[in-house]
Amino acid sequence: MYAIEVENLHKKYRQILQGEIHALKGVSLQVKPGEVFGILGPNGAGKTTLVRILLSIIKPTSGSARIFDSKYNATNVKTKLAYLAENHTYPRYLTGEQVLQYFGSLSGVHGKKLRDKIDETLELVGMTKWRKTKVKKYSKGMTQRIGLAQTLINDSELLFLDEPTDGIDALGRKEIRDLLLKLKEQGKTIFLNSHLLSEVEQICDQIVIMNKGEIIRRGTIDSLVAKRNAYKIDVVGATETSVASLKEKVQSIASVDNQIHVTVKEVEELDLIIDTLRSNSVSIRSIIPDRQSLEDYFVDVIGKDGDK
Numbered sequence: 001m002y003a004i005e006v007e008n009l010h011k012k013y014r015q016i017l018q019g020e021i022h023a024l025k026g027v028s029l030q031v032k033p034g035e036v037f038g039i040l041g042p043n044g045a046g047k048t049t050l051v052r053i054l055l056s057i058i059k060p061t062s063g064s065a066r067i068f069d070s071k072y073n074a075t076n077v078k079t080k081l082a083y084l085a086e087n088h089t090y091p092r093y094l095t096g097e098q099v100l101q102y103f104g105s106l107s108g109v110h111g112k113k114l115r116d117k118i119d120e121t122l123e124l125v126g127m128t129k130w131r132k133t134k135v136k137k138y139s140k141g142m143t144q145r146i147g148l149a150q151t152l153i154n155d156s157e158l159l160f161l162d163e164p165t166d167g168i169d170a171l172g173r174k175e176i177r178d179l180l181l182k183l184k185e186q187g188k189t190i191f192l193n194s195h196l197l198s199e200v201e202q203i204c205d206q207i208v209i210m211n212k213g214e215i216i217r218r219g220t221i222d223s224l225v226a227k228r229n230a231y232k233i234d235v236v237g238a239t240e241t242s243v244a245s246l247k248e249k250v251q252s253i254a255s256v257d258n259q260i261h262v263t264v265k266e267v268e269e270l271d272l273i274i275d276t277l278r279s280n281s282v283s284i285r286s287i288i289p290d291r292q293s294l295e296d297y298f299v300d301v302i303g304k305d306g307d308k
């Protein structure tokens with residue numbers, strides 16, 4: 001059973017003056033329970049449209065979507081998911097605790113169960129100390145943490161998070177990232193929409209990249225960003241001569257400080273490189289597959305897709 005299963009989803013927005021906008025053009029994807037799944041794409045790619053359909057806010061034009069094996073808009077599905085909207089705001093006069101009381105009772109949690117749940121979630125998001133403080137005094141990071149607590153108040157298994165670290169400083173982002181990893185450990189499924197690719201890179205198990213209403217790439221981050229047959233070798237004692245001695249043995253080579261980046265035809269050719277470096281008295285500290293950052297990969301992929 002998948003947490004989310006989307007099959008050939010289309011969405012057309014009909015507009016009186018501008019004609020029709022085909023926002024989703026046959027999107028299919030599966031998210032396994034317990035996965036942190038990232039959805040990436042430039043503005044207008046169709047990400048929000050997809051999330052809105054899964055949350056039953058809008059209807060697809062055609063195609064199907066299932067959540068935990070039920071139709072996406074079935075009543076029993078609604079109690080299993082929670083949504084943290086981008087730039088969410090709460091009434092400024094409420095305290096963090098009152099926000100959770102309000103959303104808890106909206107979700108059908110009451111009495112002692114709600115009080116216990118509020119204590120537990122405030123502790124989890126590190127906001128116990130600020131529970132009696134009014135929301136208007138909260139920093140952006142604190143507001144985000146209360147937002148995350150709100151998504152947890154009714155024990156939802158599936159969390160849709162829209163830009164949860166947007167506008168937060170590096171320290172705050174790390175706190176939210178750690179929190180998301182904690183939620184993953186608890187078995188929650190997280191569907192994450194974020195423009196902060198370095199964040200996505202650190203927490204997502206799987207990603208899809210959307211552009212112009214279509215999924216153009218999908219997979220684990222490692223499988224997508226790995227450069228084919230490229231390796232990064234950390235060395236000590238390399239000289240221009242020792243690096244030059246590798247040139248005819250590899251497809252491409254570049255060296256910066258104590259790092260040599262090589263691309264070979266076959267992985268077996270690494271042995272030859274190691275032998276050559278060692279015979280030139282170069283010490284090898286590590287050899288790891290070379291990869292692009294997710295950000296560089298994303299820019300490449302969207303650039304190529306734009307040229308089509």
Ligand SMILES: Nc1ncnc2c1ncn2[C@@H]1O[C@H](COP(=O)(O)OP(=O)(O)OP(=O)(O)O)[C@@H](O)[C@H]1O
Binds near residue numbers: 022050
């Ligand atoms: N209610 C609407 N009516 C008409 N067109 C819409 C509507 N909502 C979205 N669109 C259009 O559908 C396309 C996809 O938009 P969507 O908001 O889903 O993209 P997105 O990937 O979420 O972008 P962003 O990263 O900017 O939030 C865009 O061309 C957008 O203008």
